[in-house]
Every structure is written in C-alpha cells, then in structure tokens.
Amino acid sequence: MLRSQDRSYTRADTWLLLGCLVFGGIALFLPARWGYDLAGALRGSVLSPLVWLQERAEEGRTSRSRFRAVTAQRDSVALAAQTLPILRAENSRLRQLLGLAGRLHTPYVAAEVLHQPTATDGRVLLLNVGQRDGVRVFDPVVAPEGLIGLVTEVTPRTAVAMTWANPEFRISAYTADGGAFGIIAPGSAATASETELELRGVPYRDSIPSGTVVLSSGLGGVYPKGIPVGTIVGITSEQRGWERVYRLRPAANPSAAAHVLVLTSPRDTAVVAAFPSDSILRAVAADSARRQAQADSVLRARLADSILAALRDSTARAAAATAAGNTTSAGSTAAAGRPTPGGNAAVGRPAPAPAPTSPPATSRPPAAQAPRPAAPAHRDSATVARPAAPRPAPSQPAAPSGARALEPGATIGAPPAQMRSDTVVRRVRRDTARTGRRDTIPGTPR
Amino acid sequence: MTPRTTRANRWQLVLVLALLVVLQFYVRPRLWSARISPDFLMVALVFFAMRSRPGAGAVAGFVVGLVVDAMTPARFGAGIIAHTLVGYLAAWSRAVFFADNVLVNAGFIAAAVWLRDLVLLGVSGVDGTRLLTELTVYAPLQALTTALFGVLVLVAFREWFSIRLDA
Numbered sequence: 001m002l003r004s005q006d007r008s009y010t011r012a013d014t015w016l017l018l019g020c021l022v023f024g025g026i027a028l029f030l031p032a033r034w035g036y037d038l039a040g041a042l043r044g045s046v047l048s049p050l051v052w053l054q055e056r057a058e059e060g061r062t063s064r065s066r067f068r069a070v071t072a073q074r075d076s077v078a079l080a081a082q083t084l085p086i087l088r089a090e091n092s093r094l095r096q097l098l099g100l101a102g103r104l105h106t107p108y109v110a111a112e113v114l115h116q117p118t119a120t121d122g123r124v125l126l127l128n129v130g131q132r133d134g135v136r137v138f139d140p141v142v143a144p145e146g147l148i149g150l151v152t153e154v155t156p157r158t159a160v161a162m163t164w165a166n167p168e169f170r171i172s173a174y175t176a177d178g179g180a181f182g183i184i185a186p187g188s189a190a191t192a193s194e195t196e197l198e199l200r201g202v203p204y205r206d207s208i209p210s211g212t213v214v215l216s217s218g219l220g221g222v223y224p225k226g227i228p229v230g231t232i233v234g235i236t237s238e239q240r241g242w243e244r245v246y247r248l249r250p251a252a253n254p255s256a257a258a259h260v261l262v263l264t265s266p267r268d269t270a271v272v273a274a275f276p277s278d279s280i281l282r283a284v285a286a287d288s289a290r291r292q293a294q295a296d297s298v299l300r301a302r303l304a305d306s307i308l309a310a311l312r313d314s315t316a317r318a319a320a321a322t323a324a325g326n327t328t329s330a331g332s333t334a335a336a337g338r339p340t341p342g343g344n345a346a347v348g349r350p351a352p353a354p355a356p357t358s359p360p361a362t363s364r365p366p367a368a369q370a371p372r373p374a375a376p377a378h379r380d381s382a383t384v385a386r387p388a389a390p391r392p393a394p395s396q397p398a399a400p401s402g403a404r405a406l407e408p409g410a411t412i413g414a415p416p417a418q419m420r421s422d423t424v425v426r427r428v429r430r431d432t433a434r435t436g437r438r439d440t441i442p443g444t445p446r
Numbered sequence: 447m448t449p450r451t452t453r454a455n456r457w458q459l460v461l462v463l464a465l466l467v468v469l470q471f472y473v474r475p476r477l478w479s480a481r482i483s484p485d486f487l488m489v490a491l492v493f494f495a496m497r498s499r500p501g502a503g504a505v506a507g508f509v510v511g512l513v514v515d516a517m518t519p520a521r522f523g524a525g526i527i528a529h530t531l532v533g534y535l536a537a538w539s540r541a542v543f544f545a546d547n548v549l550v551n552a553g554f555i556a557a558a559v560w561l562r563d564l565v566l567l568g569v570s571g572v573d574g575t576r577l578l579t580e581l582t583v584y585a586p587l588q589a590l591t592t593a594l595f596g597v598l599v600l601v602a603f604r605e606w607f608s609i610r611l612d613a
Contacts (some may be wrong), residue, residue: 013501013534020508020530027515027521028569035515035522042516050471050517057475 090258096144097259104271106224107264109133111141111159113257123166125149127159129262135159138222140263146228146251146275147171147216148260159262164197164229164255172220173199173229176213180206184214184229184248187236197230197248204242208232214248224263224271228252265354458606459497462599466490482587485559485593487514491529492558492596495536507533521570528565532558548597554594558587563588 027035101108109125126301129135131154141148141161149163162169167186174181182200187196199214212232218225230248238244263271463476470486477483491510495503510530514523563585567577 010500013504014537015500016501017504017530017534019535021505021527023508024511024523024526024530026523028521032522037517039522042512047513047516050467050513051470053468054475057472061476105520141452236507 013206049246066140093144097261100142100144101261102276103275104261104263105135106271107265109135110260111135111260113260114158115255115258123254124164125161125163125257125260127151127161127260127262128157130157130159132156134264135262136264140223140227141260142227142263143252143257143260145253146230147223148252148254150222150256151262161260161262163255165195168386171229172217173214173222175208175232178214180208181217182246187247195250196233197250198236199230199232199246199248200243202246204238204240204243204244206244208244208246210234213251226275229274232424241328395436455606458603459494462603463490463494466599479523481584482591484592485588486595488532488559488562488592489555489596489599492536492555493599495533496540498537500534500537503533503535503537504530505533507531510534510590522568524569527569528562531565532562536563538556548600551600552593552597556586559589559592560585 013244030038097110101110110127111129111133114126114128125148127135127141134152135154137151139151139159140149141163147164149161149166149169151159152162153160164184165186169186171184171186172181173184180199182199182202184197184199187198199208202208210232214229214232216223216225216227216229228251230250232246233249234247235245236245250264276359331425452533466486470490474480474483474486487510491503491506494506505528508526510533511526514525514529528574536554539554558572558575564581567580572580
C-alpha cells in the first residue's frame, strides 16, 4: 500500500508522462512544414553544438575515405608507371611490325610468340598460329629487323618455329652488295657464341668488309630473297686459298621477339623492299618516340588542368565553409559531399588544347601517291633517289594516321610520307654517305 | 549519504551523460553501419532513468526524443513519443522489479532499444515487410551492440552510478 506522498509522486509522474505524450502527439500531428521549421530552429540554436560535433565527425570520415581513395589511385599510377617502359617498347615494336606488314607483298600471318622459361627458348619458338591460319611447314618467320627462322611443325592452332640459333639452321645468303654468296649457320661453340652466326663457304677471293648486310638469297625455295639475316662483324677463320668464314651479328633476336610474321606462299618473290635499312628503322623508332612524347605532353597538360581544378575546388570549399557559418547539420553535411560548382566537375572537363607543336608526321601529305622510281634492290643506296620524288603541296588533305606510317608497296627509294622529316632525310643521307654503297646486285632494277 | 556525496554523484552522472552525448554525435558517425552501431543516447537515457523517478525519466525521454527528431527530421514527434515511453517505463520498471545484475542490465538496455524502435516505427507509419525486417534484424542487432556498450559503461562507472552489480 503506497503512502499518500508516494501516490502524489506517482500522480506527478503520470501527469508528466501524459504531458510529454500530449506534446509528442501535438508535434506528431503538426503540419509537416511546421515540424521542419521547429526542427531547423532547434538545430540552429540549442542543438548547434551537436550539429558542429556531427559535422566534424562526418569530415573525419570523409577525409579518411578520400585518403584511402587517393592512396589507391597513387598506387595504381605507380604500378602503371612501372610498366610504362615495357609498354613503350612493345608499342614501338608493334609499330615496326605494322610497318613491315604494310610493306610486304607476299601473304603473311601475324603471330604471337609464346615464350617458355627454358634455356633453349631462343632456339625453338612456339607460335599461336597454325594450320587454321594457313601456316605450313617451312614457312619463314620474320621480325621487323630480319629473319627469325622457319616453321618446322604445325598443328591446327599452333606452330613451332626453329630459329637461327638452332644448330640445325642453315640458309643460303648473299651480301647486300651482291659481291659474295655463302651459307649461314649458327656459330660453332668452338669459335663463336650462340648469339652469333657464321657465313660459310665464301670464296677466298671475295673479301667482305665489316658492316656489310647479309640477306637471304632465295635459293632453295624456302626463304624469299632479301630477308636480312645479319651484319658482318669479322672473320672467324679462313683456309688460305680456299674459303673464308665470317662472323655475323644477327639482325633479329628470337629471344626478344614477341610478335612475328609468318610468310606464307609464294616464296619465290623478293622481299628486299620490305626491310628498310637501319637508318630507316631508326627513323621509325624516332618517330614513334616523338609520337609518344607528344602524347605525354597532352597528358601532362590534362594533369596540370586537373591539379588547377582541384586547387580551385579546395579554395571554393574553404570560401563556402567560411561563408556558411551557422548552417544546419543536414545541409552542411550534405554539402560536404556535393561537388561545388566549378570544383570537382572541372576535373572532368576536357583539357585545353596543348601547346602547338610540330605537326605529326602522319598528317603530312602522302608521298606514296606521287610518282616515284621503281624500287631498287639495294637497301641504302636507294635513298639517293628519294629527293627526286616530287613532294606534294602542303595544302593537300591530311591522310589518316596509323596505317600510312609505312604504306604497302612503299619502297626504300621513296620512304613513306610519315618519315619525310628533315631529321629522317639527314639520317638517311648520312647513312648513305657513310656506307657509300652502290646498286650492284645483278638482275635487280635500278 | 551526505549532501556533498549526493552532489558529487550528480556531477559524475552529468559528466558520463555528456560523454555519451559526445560519443553519439562525434564517434558514432565514424563507426560501421549506423543501423547496428550502438545508440549512446539510449544508454544515457536508460542510465538516467534508472536513477530517477518515472516522471523525470519521461521528461528525459521527451528531451532525448526532441533532439532525435530535430537531428533526424523524418517524422517530427515520433521520437518524442517513443523516447518518452521508454524513459518512463525504464524508471518505472527499475523502481518495481529491476535487479542489480549485469545481464539484467544488459537485457534491460536491449529491451529499451527494441521497444524504442517498435514505437518509433509504429508511430512513424512504417508497416509491412520493412517493419518486420527492422524489428527482426536491425533492431535486435542495434539492441545487442547497445547493450554490450552499456555493460561496458556500467562496469567502468559503477562507482559513479552507485549501482551494485551482483554478477
């Protein structure tokens, strides 16, 4: 039994409960607009410290998530930067291979080399093309620099190629000046390393200077005529009065080949014009590097624009935070996650046009359309005839880039339009003057 | 208990409640999912109601509900009614049959959170599948986490709360 004082406490408590419930019910059935106004007034007055606390907490959580995102982005960029040199090298090599494919007149099949981590990887290569792609046994395998080997086994989907490093490898060859013929074989272990070739059977009376390019002769019906095999670097041995054996630096490295071309029939056509001189190859590499540098400049411009936009964003946010003052919790918290005008949205804007640079080589008029002399057989001396080709007027429309880098049918006598820069001309002339070769291959048109 | 001791305990209680309020608005947004993270305001309300009469508990619940409604403008007034009922019932049940036991305290806090959610959702007009999901999944999880945190606070500040824990 409760005492009277306890009952008064109970009644007071009950009245307090009823009063609170009545006020709660009134608040519940108030018009929504009034409820929002009342809540806003509370947030802006007595609850402002709590709103401030919650804002700080939200800022901390947002900063932490942003920090994680920036860290992940930085790690991704660092990882991409590590693979950039590899990608550049592969890009350059693919450009060269694309150019070779455009210059070849014979049918070919592009293949990817599936390297195996074995010690004999350089001797035998596994290609990802087979009978379904038209590859047959004894099809030559070439790289942009020169000969890789020939196909020895074919399955429906794959093929095995024997490279010049294989001890079984042989090829009939001749020097680029047509002065000497011989048989090329891998260097014997006693006289040379496995990374060198030997030109055997050269008559003693034929002296070949160092630096002479040796090409496939086309004899034997396996290799087309004109595939670069290597360059003379010295004499291995000589039998006085009988023959000389020369050491060759191979033109192509099978261990480094990632993409190759498998030449299918016919094999009796000459492919001399498809393999330009070293100077042309250097010019192509320089052009590729110039394109890459141009692309990098565009990327740098975009990055600078993004940084400026981010700085503008932070400045605008700071100004907005200063001006906001006693903003409400919900509004301020939501505003923290919204992009401010001219802020983050500016990051996505297209970068301004990069600084004007020299026009890319691909935009130059196609020189291949102009009349030009027939393709000479000699590789470097043919560049002498190049200035005679009339250069189209600059007002001609630009051709699409990429495929015109080295057009099909383009010869050494008239380098593709892409390489018609002063640098290329200077390099070709210098190379020609240094070698001082002549068109001496018999039977080839001048 | 001397008046000086009573005054000291009152200030200690205010300090702990203030700490819980700061945790609610500064730490809770940084925690994991807000649906299941502990409700520090409910802990403060229950601890206050345990030391007060039912009327004072109802008023405290009214204030807490007003704060909740002002900070979460979904249905103004629903939080007031829910917290008022919880505050009153917490104080009333503490006076009638509540025992000084850790597990009973934890269950008491969990029941308070679940009842708050029940009344809040009912008054707000939530029904159907969402009401069932809230009451069977999220409300029990939040009640569990809140009860665990409440036990931690009880153990840490049992001297200040003048609560005799048997277990």
